[in-house]
Amino acid sequence: MMKQKYLKLLISFFTLSLITTYIHAEEASNPIKIMPLGDSITSGYILADLDNPRPLSVRTGYRNHLWYILNNANFSADFVGSQVAGQEIVPPFDPDHEGHRGWHSNDIAEKTYEYMTYSAPDIVLLHVGTNDYSTSVNGIASILNQIDLYEQASGHSIRVLVAQIIDNASPNGIIRGFNENIQSLVTSRILDGDNIMLVDMYRGAGLQGSDYTDMIHPNDSGYYKIASVWANIIMTPYTYNPELSRFPTTIVPKGYIQSVNINSSGDTIEFITSVPASGMTF
């Protein structure tokens, strides 16, 4: 009897080991395609490059730190994009990206469909708007629309992580307003079933004045903080659940809902809403 019990245990252990090995092998053979999409904060350009330009091969932004964090956690990633920068950095990392220095969100929107077609990413890290100098998020909406169009045409689903962008080295009211509007935009689109997530880089990354190399661009410690926020979300196993996105509007009309957050794993939704005059029924 005891022998049988030990045999069963041994078989279970062996099966589990096989499954685990298979999962790791699958992950390694199918790395997650991640597109860092944005402006100079993604490409790694800093204001000092204006007078003494460094070669592209040493510009990294947050991307090298993100790669190192993912790599150390054995998370298999493939950074994708039509641009290459940072290939001479040691330790080496995947230098592909879609960061375009000085670009406004509308500039990026015009090219988004092309970028998605070129790289077919699984995840897009969207940090854009610093060059807009406006609280309008129409450009962000256009980028998301273009991604939706690509998804419909290709049948390939993309998870978009939309950042509330980092502040300047000194607090900037326009960026604060822009980020508030990003929250409204993302809330509205989640309720409509869009597979996107709001990422609070504005407060969540916790950048201080000492984390900047100039008025706009972080230094290495700042970029590490940004990379850590992205990495935590990317590495959390996630399942897209449209039912969960629709849950708030089963209780209260969309116009009353002020913010929506779905957690990193996609299984819990949290939303803030005002209560209609007629009340609300669960």
Place this chain on the structure above:
Amino acid sequence: MKNILIFSIVALLLSACGGGSSSGNSTGSSSLSGISPDKGDTSMVPNQQYVVSKGDQIFKESDLVKVKITHSDGNTQSTVELIEGSATLRKN
């Protein structure tokens, strides 16, 4: 004449019955939400989490009421937290 007298007495009695004081309804809910208080009603306390199920209701007790709702996939219950204003929770 007799009929008129009977009608007048009945009318007087009916109007006297409907004129009770409203002191028993001090929550103010009827003025905002139009609901009558129920034995199962709970006056919500700010920043306290309440577990709610299908059919439970929230009614406003002030003009502006904000709540935070958390719901997990596959769960039949949610949690509600009063953020702003005052409200009543009625369990189903």
